[in-house]
Amino acid sequence: MNIQRFPMNAGNKARHLLNDSLNVVSVSERIEQMNRLDVEEAARLLDSLPQQKALRVIARPELNDAADIIAALPSEHAVRLLKATAHDRVADIFQDMNERCRVAIFARLDPATAHAVEHLMAYPQRTAGSIMTTEFVSVTDNFTVGETLAHVRKVENASETVYAIYVLDQISKRLIGVVSLRRLITVPSEASILSVAQRDGVVTATGLTPQEEVARMIRRNNLLALPIVDENFMMLGIVTVDDVIDTMIADTTEDAQKFGGMEALGKPYMQISFAGMIKKRAGWLAALFLGEMLTASAMQYFEGELEKAVVLTLFIPLIMSSGGNSGSQATSLIIRALAVGELKLSDWWRVALRELPTGITLGAILGLVGFVRIAMWQHLGLYNYGDHWLLVGFTVFAALIGIVTFGSMAGSMLPFLLQRLRLDPASASAPAVATLVDVSGLVIYFTVALVILSGTLL
């Protein structure tokens, strides 16, 4: 496969035309450069940039440690930059800043800005309010199309994309319609803005709507931005499609790390400190270890059987891991289906009715493979499972059906249970399911063995 970002021969000229220019470092490049520096150096670099450039750099969430970098600036410079930055970004930066710096800077902001930022910081994490942009373009319903266009032209921060223009009731200031920029240039300029706005089916969310739900609403309705309103339908801000992408990537990383059996790192892999890494991983690892200790207790309980039939111990890892693997499959399926909204909490019984026959079938397939393995090794003389090898084989077969079925059921029901308890279903990690199934798997295995081998081996 020949993948190239730019054409090689004829295109080189065009590339040159498009991409080269003297001394222009793009904002993205500048951010990548700063992310490679330590905080002190990055602050010095930021300090040396012209104000307009510095503002564009700190506006972007890809800048790592933005709070620490700004805290390291001379304080009058920090205040000047934050005064000219969108309120929602200031709130994000303050969230990460140490309290002393934050209080010092806060005291020097004008009261209106300070109030707005404080209000934004009050929204809980992972809500629309915590990720919305407070800068959007709105007009009242007495505007004409021409006046609206004139307004769009003169609103500040010209670099910002205009996603849509929101129409507010002149008196109550409530949101009553939406117009796209495209529509605005297609209609006569003397028309009333209200007559060209979309007024039916305007989709909105509140500041407390969970961000996953916001992402779903944006996707379902193919929007570039979703207006966020309060209980009186007054606009608070918008969540844009780019905010949603950033959010989705962060959430996905968090979910993947949780599913891997650890706390979400919250920082890029190479940037978290050694102590931070150990802290995020040791907690869950130790918790799982304590849970898994029950396997030692279960084994101690069946010690008599183990001593009588050492042959049974040979299959313990094999059988236990199959339960864990089928559980891991079921859990990853259900967590994703819940996350993208394919399944709701109330669907749990539908899922149970699917996983039960699925688990039995998968268990029977593995059981058959296991049985054939034992029979083959016995017949080929590779290993001697004793006189009762047929019964041992049958024990493995039956135990696998039981354990894989249990694994599929437990793995699929755990995310529902967590959601029901208002916990994050993504906490149902592969290792947690495996641990749960390991302990029960041992009990199932020895119980099946007792039933089948009683009177012969046991």
Added chain:
Amino acid sequence: MNIQRFPMNAGNKARHLLNDSLNVVSVSERIEQMNRLDVEEAARLLDSLPQQKALRVIARPELNDAADIIAALPSEHAVRLLKATAHDRVADIFQDMNERCRVAIFARLDPATAHAVEHLMAYPQRTAGSIMTTEFVSVTDNFTVGETLAHVRKVENASETVYAIYVLDQISKRLIGVVSLRRLITVPSEASILSVAQRDGVVTATGLTPQEEVARMIRRNNLLALPIVDENFMMLGIVTVDDVIDTMIADTTEDAQKFGGMEALGKPYMQISFAGMIKKRAGWLAALFLGEMLTASAMQYFEGELEKAVVLTLFIPLIMSSGGNSGSQATSLIIRALAVGELKLSDWWRVALRELPTGITLGAILGLVGFVRIAMWQHLGLYNYGDHWLLVGFTVFAALIGIVTFGSMAGSMLPFLLQRLRLDPASASAPAVATLVDVSGLVIYFTVALVILSGTLL
């Protein structure tokens, strides 16, 4: 927490104003309705809609089984709808259609459309070409701003969002600049379009650029659409930010399912057939089962030791699962870091240098917990591990350090190895890592036991 999509009291009126209207079913609602029907019923419903509505429904990727529904329409109706649908959407629909229907419909398309669709279908999956939209707005560089605005007004398919206007060289038709709609309305209408277009640093991709890379480029540069060009810098289409969201969600689901240890389903959980579900899950489950069979072989190899010291078997599940858990943590960290571009293939040794001390530390923590557990049980008289309980405890401690370190190293290096072999790093599933670590873990455990317990228990 009180989350509400619409205000309850005063807002009810506004809600009424905005959302109610007689007999208007939104496209999203229509699609949800059709997704609940079977293919025959959905086709009948589609058939009964006015053409404009039907077109808007089939344009959306959220419509499930679109190919089957269209194949079930009277054929002249199917052809009429597809002729009026964007080429890239037709290509998507054809990909999923059975060959007989596709050939029949293809024969009745006009040659130009048929050619364009065929060209699009040739792009491999997960490339920019396979997800791009072929409808975009472009003008040549001799246009003025006013002429460009007039062009935007009259281009077809007025419902489509205009993401940006692309400026092409009048003679070569190469891409030489980009203008946003916002900028267009801010500048004098008699200005030349070239004078107001962004010409430096225009980011482009080719039809073969991987879609993950496209998503990254869109995010990094805060774009609403990315132009896709051929080797001569001629525009082929655009990938829009909404396409990227759909793509990212599908990829994430696929990655999560692979990490869970199965083939990606490719369909919503409740919609895949029972046989399809078994097929996607049984393959990996059986492969892992065969791999895990090596644990039985390893145990058979150490059978002599097992018979001499049954006490060692008690800790097998505990010790093995700790290796699998630490491996699962490391794998999920590295897969995500590779997916979002935080790490590159060449960073493998940096990661190895981090995972080595991390694994040793985590192993020592778990080892200490395990040792304390054995010592406590022994002293409290809960279980008697024999005269050599101290040595048994030390064996568990040392084996855990070895196994957790091995798990962290193997789990973190596997995704790199897969990427190096040009396989998908996301195939390094939690169960696969656990299986890999289980077999090696047993060998480590028994080797440590032989060293420490030789001359006493063994």
